[in-house]
Amino acid sequence: MDTFSLRLYIDDMKTLTITDAKKHLGQWLAAAARGEDIGIITGADIIALRKVAVDSCDYAQREYGVAPEQVQALDNATDARYLRLKHTGKLVTTTASELRKLLA
Numbered sequence: 846m847d848t849f850s851l852r853l854y855i856d857d858m859k860t861l862t863i864t865d866a867k868k869h870l871g872q873w874l875a876a877a878a879r880g881e882d883i884g885i886i887t888g889a890d891i892i893a894l895r896k897v898a899v900d901s902c903d904y905a906q907r908e909y910g911v912a913p914e915q916v917q918a919l920d921n922a923t924d925a926r927y928l929r930l931k932h933t934g935k936l937v938t939t940t941a942s943e944l945r946k947l948l949a
Contacts, residue, residue, distance in 0.1 A: 857882055858882035858883065858884045858891070858893070859876070859881065859882065859883050859884070860884045860885070860886050860891060861873065861883065861884070861885050861886065862885075862886055863885060863886070863887060866885045873894060874894065877894035877895060877896055878896045880896070902916045
């Protein structure tokens with residue numbers, strides 16, 4: 846990328862200091878999620894904030910080394926447990942007001 850193109854790219858990006866990014870992190874993350882180009886300056890580098898799509902299987906594999914088949918097996922086991930608890934009456938539906946009464 847030539848210097849002119851790089852300058853145009855950086856000019857279209859909102860760049861922040863680390864301090865400003867910390868103070869208003871929620872605001873900058875929301876802007877990045879909307880597709881705005883947000884960069885945080887750290888030394889001579891600019892680190893871009895980008896929204897990325899994450900699939901549960903990808904996440905489980907990256908973070909825990911779990912294969913997609915293992916994620917599916919856990920999903921099936923969770924569904925079966927849910928149905929069993931619902932069938933035996935151990936799983937009940939409650940409203941917010943009923944839950945507040947239980948917690949009071």
